[in-house]
Amino acid sequence: MSDPRAQILGSLRRALGREAPAADIAAGLERRLAEHPANLVPRRTDLPGAALIDLFVRMAEAVSTTVDRVPDAAAVPASVAEYLARHNLPTEIVMAPDPALDAIPWDSRPLLAITRGRAQGDDAASLTGAFAGIAETGTLMLLSGPGHPTTLNFLPDTHVVVLRASQVVGPYEEAWRRLRARADGGMPRTVNLVTGPSRTGDIELKIQLGAHGPRRLHIVLIDDAPRP
Amino acid sequence: MQATSRAFKENAGAALNDPRLQRALGNLRTGFQERRRAAVAGLPEFERLRDEGRAIKDHTLANLDWYLERWEANVRAAGGHVHWCRTAAEARDAILGICRAVGARSMTKGKSMIAEEIALNGFLAEHGIEPVETDLGEYIIQLRDEPPSHIIAPAIHLTRDDVEATFREHHDELPAGRPLAEPRQLTDEARAMLRRKFLAADVGLTGANFLVAETGSSIIVTNEGNGDLTQTLPKVHIVLASLEKVVPTLEDAATILRLLARSATGQEFSSYTTISTGPRRPEDLDGPEQYHVVLLDNGRSAMLGTEFQDMLRCIRCSACLNHCPVYSAVGGHAYGWVYPGPMGAVLTPGLIGVEEAGHLPNASTFCGRCESVCPMKIPLPKMMRHWRERQVERGLAPAVARWGIGLWAFLAARPALYGLAARLGAGLLGRLGRRRGRFGSLPLAGGWTDVRDLPAPEGGTFRDRWAARRRQGGR
Structure with missing residues (x-):
């Protein structure tokens, strides 16, 4: 029996219908973390x-x-x-x-x-x-x-x-x-x-x-x- | 906790006939609905933030494995530990292992619905560790040995009188004649009783509203400050979190935080939003020496990639409960497990099986208010319908309902036959009910006639009357 971590990650990947994200996808995710873009910021504080x-x-x-x-x-x-x-x-x-x-x-x-x-x-x-x-x-x-x-x-x-x-x-x-x-x-x-x-x-x-x-x-x- | 969801009908009947419960539930409208409405009106961007919140969660779920691995790496880099657990039993064992390693005898707890889900308190007590609930509502129901009836207001089924009686019974070392009629006095008494427990605890356990992949942090949102005392004072802080709590960045957490408090209590922001990253640093004067996250799956990965995936966006704000006519009428205990209301009606069959919880997705008027107030725009009624479909597919629906629907489907596919049957039925019922104009009871229709009369048909069927009207040139 493999360890719980591998099993959980494996079942997530099966549910998502793929192995670990492809290189270009992963690069995009890396970029999102590195650049941490802001989402919509309410205008209340534009003062x-x-x-x-x-x-x-x-x-x-x-x-x-x-x-x-x-x-x-x-x-x-x-x-x-x-x-x-x-x-x-x-x-x-x-x-x-x-x-x-x-x-x-x-x-x-x-x-x-x-x-x-x-x-x-x-x-x-x-x-x-x-x-x-x-x-x-x-x-x-x-x-x-x-x-x-x-x-x-x-x-x-x-x-x-x-x-x-x-x-x-x-x-x-x-x-x-x-x-x-x-x-x-x-x-x-x-x-x-x-x-x-x-x-x-x-x-x-x-x-x-x-x-x-x-x-x-x-x-x-x-x-x-x-x-x- | 042992599920009693199979007994929903009986539970609901008892709840409707419980005047104390009905009085307590009366607080929902002013306490939650009106406050939420005012808070939402105060933020013009609220609707657009809902769309953004949904997009953040959808993006994260589509890459959940990657974000969890990245989050884990950052927890470790900050000196924390991650325990991956597939089931409730694995999570309980992981928590017990951490407690035993430090010789823990007591654990303070911040409010955690997942701790309810894995039935942690009873398990700890069996193993010689005293669990102490510190959220005021959770503390009250722990004294009463009851489960929570609401995901953010666990004692909402109780009145002030109930709380006073509970404190008088359990705080028997205090003077019997002390004044305890006001919520202020009750709150102060709980504060004093729990302050000692906070200072004495060996381990503190909190839930998590978010896990942040970018920083390896966990975030809790509270109003009382109990979660912060829980995680600051003991030697060990355990975070119990389910795996869908992860978001990519602090910016993403900020967007969802703007939705959370407004949807939950109608606050602009809860009193305490706390971002925790690893154990105390060498130069710190306080804080836990160990930081652990027990990461729980318990059926969630099986919802990913199915028609129930959208439920994994849920941020446990309780807006759907607070606006649900069924929840407002029967309260949370009737649902028979940890998660009540519309979110529970969708989540509970996913976690404990539709065989066990099949009543819950049927306990809905399909009015749609839950979806309309959900900050994550989760299509709750649609998913309740999916569960009903699964019930029918697996032959779990009651025989009368299956035959009835089967018969209706047969007729509906044959319009001429349908018209004939409707005409015969309406005519028969019309003649039988001509004298009183209504029926007090009918075979196979007890669900309707037990609580109200069924009006007797008067005149022809709708289709007949429609056709006649068309012939007369009406519209």
Whole structure:
């Protein structure tokens, strides 16, 4: 008896009425993977820079993400501290060990008790960067890596994300383009596309936020590079 | 899971007479149909995206062997493992083998219909591994020892009261007098109970909405975040996927993702779409040390190249269930196996045999709403008809139906005889029913008259009246 892999591939080929694809067909399939052409991209995101950022904010808010727009990185610590205070949350926050976040002047808010690392089961709030914001659906694109442990996105009740306006793209296809263009190349272990806080409709289809992941998702958006 | 599809008629009868179930099913219209309509209206390109989604899947299916091999090579390049499994038994053994290799005692699970298909939970429990469902709906029905009744809302057959009673019974370590009347309180209680399980699990198992050939990735789409905790916290992540889930590129996945959430829950995009590629990298601070994909055939390759191939485009969105008058009336359990509604009526005979599931393709009004809302434009009614044809070919249709159709076919091919028979039949029934104008019961017609009267014919046959009208110069 041949192995299951050979049997499955064999039955697929019998069903398709051929052996492995002919050389010219296979070359076409190779090309499709190498060039990964875009399919129809909705026109929703065909917008000039500032309007695209506005679309991102509008779509994010439509799924119960909150957004605070700040003029520069220096304004981030106060924004985070005020957000935590507004929701009566403790000032302890576990932050991704991300060099880009270290550049923010956290010392300006000494009451924020920041630890760096991955999240544990009882951390109340986390703070991370993001790889991109996708305006089409108000989605955050978060890549796992040493500077962004995935647990920070899911375990704490509150997830705060620092995003720069220059990181906002229109459709998913533009986000894939940036993903492939990263310096270190290759796929990270996980790409998390996050659109609003955790939710469920499993009891009578009534939507509840905070099923297993964060109850609150908050974006501090730095208006760093208004595009024309 | 043991199929009870043979008992569809009895199951359906019981469901129609179950007032609690009927109340729960009443949520379908506002919960799914109206939300989908609004989401589709919000994307002008939706119809064209359906055509593109169908073309992507057709292209992939036509080259499925090539794309699977390429996907597998990329999984391995990223440090993952692929286990090819022909049958449910092979898939269960592969999963058990992975669990045993790491000495696993508990497994958290994201929602996976294929795990239902291979009856994984009972098998794991028999072998000393505790399976923990983490999707809220799946968790509720696991406590109740019930199968899911819907492919994305597994506990839709239950009301809030049912869930409260279930939690009070099973969470007996919590104070008896705690408030638990609101969905919010129920959700919070499940969150707290499951948080411990997430942190303690040795293995996490998820399904897959897509496998991406280009990158060797698997993609899951969830709203609760349970799938992400399931695959991030334990040492081992197992993806259980059937082989038709593969798409060529991330661009192709994006196109179908635009269709999926809108068709399913009416969301623009689900809360969490997660693309996973291999195990944790050496410098990562979290994530699983092993990444396995258990790739299941279980009858799907036998559908390729047949009149049922189009069913392999299905992305399990549930739009066909949510818009089906039969599903809305009887719910998912009546279908008697894993996949209910129109997609189940086509898929189930393909996976467990038309002998077992022959009732399902007959449980349709052929109204066509399923096909009209299917994001992948799967011709569901046509395929149900193909199954009916196979039933007749194999002599599986009930004798009365076969004789009846045979007699009708004989007459229909002989117009003069047909006209005579129709005239005799209509005349006889008309005379018998003249007094009441309707029949409360008729021999061989119990399927009709058990639930409603049959009006008695009045006057001549249609053909006679048509001919008379033509003679009078009418139209």
